[in-house]
Amino acid sequence: MTAAALPNLPVLYSEWIKIRSSRAAIGSLTAVFLATAGITALTAAAIGTADEGAMGDDRLLGAFYGVNFGQIAAIAFGATAFAGEFRNGALRVSLTAVPNRTRLFLSKVAVIAGLAFLVGQITGVVTFVAGQAFMGSYALGLGEPGVPRAVFGSGVYLMLIALLAAGLTALTRSATLVMSLLIPFLLILPFVVGQVAGGAGQFMPDRAGQMVLRAVSDGSLGPWTGLGVCGLWSLTALAGGWIALSRRAA
Secondary structure (H helix, E strand, C coil): CCHHHCCCHHHHHHHHHHHHCCHHHHHHHHHHHHHHHHHHHHHHHHHCCCCCCCCCCCHHHHCCCCHHHHHHHHHHHHHHHHHHHHCCCHHHHHHHHCCCHHHHHHHHHHHHHHHHHHHHHHHHHHHHHHHHCCCHHHCCCCCCCCHHHHHHHHHHHHHHHHHHHHHHHHHHCCHHHHHHHHHHHHHCHHHHHHHHCCCHHHHCHHHHHHHHHCCCCCCCCCHHHHHHHHHHHHHHHHHHHHHHHHHCCC
């Protein structure tokens, strides 16, 4: 990869304008925060003080209960943020302005990653603090073992899920197809695979990535190795998306 293919500020800024102008993308990004923090807080307020395991046997994982819903919004953000290039000839216009397809692809991915990471980190902090505010004597503190890692990791995980969706959208050129396939894939398939393949479900992107949210590892993956497996899923999808964008006609 040459320097000519690397993102620069003008192209990054143009990609930011595209995403900012997309109501679907901005709405999905906002929903990442609202779904994750809101559902966690509401659930904790409803049942958090019932008993110590009300939010789950792993109290740290339970502190991020809303991530299960926020990841759906992250999928929608990654997919819709990239899908705009494939409507009404937008890709031809983008390539006229930025003829180097690798630079265009990397710039778009960088902006998607940056926005998802920023919102993910804010979401992680607010989700933990808001949820634990309703846990009474069962509340965890920010300084307790594993908590800083889980707060940071939750934001990284949401970013990786958004990038997974973005890469698949670049590959298929359809946000609708990606969302209709990826959401059931993350919500249902890991449990099916885990039942029939002796725990192989732990290597699915969501199960692996959410290891970073656990106080105690569940399976052979640790917090960071699990997040690494999730990152490999995202990197593979992005590589496929880059190849497709590089070789297909606009």
